[in-house]
Amino acid sequence: MTDKIKATLRDSAAMRWTALLLLALAMFCAYIFVDILSPIKDLMLSERGWDSTSFGTMQGSETFLNVFVFFLIFAGIILDKMGVRFTAVLSGTVMLIGALIKYYAISEAFKGSALDVWFTNNLNHIPVFEQLGVSPFYEGMPASAKVAAIGFMLFGCGTEMAGITVSRGIVKWFKGREMALAMGSEMALARLGVATCMIFSPFFAKLGGNIDVSRSVAFGVVLICIALMMFVVYFFMDKKLDSQTGEAEEKEDPFKISDLGKILTSMGFWLVALLCVLYYSAIFPFQKYAVNMLQCNLTFTDIPADSFWASSSVTIVQYIIMLLVAATAFMFNFMKKKVMKNSMLILSVASLVLYCYMGYMRQSAESIFAVFPLLAVGITPILGSYVDHKGKAASMLVLGSMLLILCHLTFAFVLPMFKDSQVGGVIVAYVTILVLGASFSLVPASLWPSVPKLVDAKIIGSAYALIFWIQNIGLWLFPLLIGKVLDKTNVGITDPTQLNYTAPLIMLAGLGGIALFIGLTLKVVDKKKHLGLEEPNIKQ
Helix, strand or coil, X not given: CHHHHHCCHHHCHHHHHHHHHHHHHHHHHHHHHHCCCHHHHHHHHHHHCCCHHHHHHHHHHHHHHHHHCCHHHHHHHHHHHHCHHHHHHHHHHHHHHHHHHHHHHHCHHXXXXXXXXXXXXXXXXXXXHHHHCCCCCCCCCCHHHHHHHHHHHHHHHHHHHHHHHHHHHHHHHHCCCCHHHHHHHHHHHHHHHHHHHHHXXXXXXXXXXXXXXXXXXXXXXXXXXXHHHHHHHHHHHHHHHHHHHCCCCCCCCCCCCCHHHHHHCCHHHHHHHHHHHHHHHHHHHHHHHHHHHHHHHCCCCCCCCCCHXXXXXXXXXXXXXXXXXXXXXXXXXXXXXXXXXXXHHHHHHHHHHHHHHHHHHCCCHHHHHCCCCHHHHHHXXXXXXXXXXXXXXHHHHHHHHHHHHHHHHHHHHHHHHHCCCHHHHHXXXXXXXXXXXXXXXXXXXXXXXXXXXCCCHHHHHHHHHHHHHHHHHHHHHHHHHXXXXXXXXXXXXXXXXXXXXHHHHHHHHHHHHHHHHHHHHHHHHHHHHCCCCCCCCCCC
């Protein structure tokens, strides 16, 4: 009877996985909005007059306030003082405000408005930031891109706050249990947002044969509203849990600024943080240009307007197949009976092949890149479960770095060799994209669950915030750098589908090389200082 009285929501597998689902769905929606313009970069040039530099500057602005105004550090302090549920709802609200501003900037209503005129003539020279070379605006930057950047800055504050909140929430609900599996599963579901974005952003932009890029952003705004609702529901679940356990995050062992010193003096923390920024800088900024990179390195043929492959219905069908791939790959991890397990695997592989075939028949770069997270959905839970029960987190990070280098060099040198081979080029693209997605899945499965091993529980929110802040430096810098490198190495080229992406891809492969070195160093430090990164999360 006593055991029943002490049982809490997190003691129930169904309830803690429900909490995880709410957090994952919110991040799924956020991930869609993050890259909502990525698959229509070419349309932003033709419809809004953005070149690669303005596109990259706007995309990099997402993390500007987090990095240069230190908002993420404040977010971590807010999280540690106010708790998960308050910070979750706050982050959802900030995301929505930023998303609405970005929508207005991209909309037809902005064209020719008083704000359009004002932003065209102002915010061209930002003192101090301009001298340091980190200004989010510059002379000649389209007004729509400036206002979109402001909205994206606010959205970025919300989404990164949400990221550390979700990580802290998972630690709260799963510590001592299947934490790596939970973090891997959350990220696997959230990353389906990338595929959803790649498929539906162009779909809404071109709906009805009338191009309107603002429809894509409007689609994202609706999803951010849903994300906020998910956080509100989670708020009440989390409150119920605290009432059962007697915990009060904001009153128990209050946070002190001096606690940050404990984080900053940890060698293991710095190595994990550097690995994080290198990994994410080689992936997220690449996602923003990946569709355009494929457009430049693959040969596509025009599809007749009356063809099934050009219809809007094929988008829905392909997305359903994508969900089938993801669902069966994910369920494969949890099937106990061998027959069911094999059936799920066969169905998942067959669905993936069909999905890839449809992407090829659609002659669509965005449809091809949408395959990016699908392999990760299947293997991330496997990797998470392995880390929970066997360990080897640092070794997985080394493997991920090696795959990262291989994929970017393949995009840089191998893919262009197949430009004249329509089928061969698409096959090389598919395989490389799937492997890149798989390499990225090593991060949530191994890196994020390692952080609680490096710092005290009461400052875990601040530790995640510091890592996210360092990560955000790369997420601000590299979209901007890629855009500038593209413009510098493609002088005189006005067709956005004829750019040479070799230089940016070599740069990203270089990040993988540095990550490999740091990963090997982390293994040495872990062995010497007994950080426990190679040990399992679940102790027998």
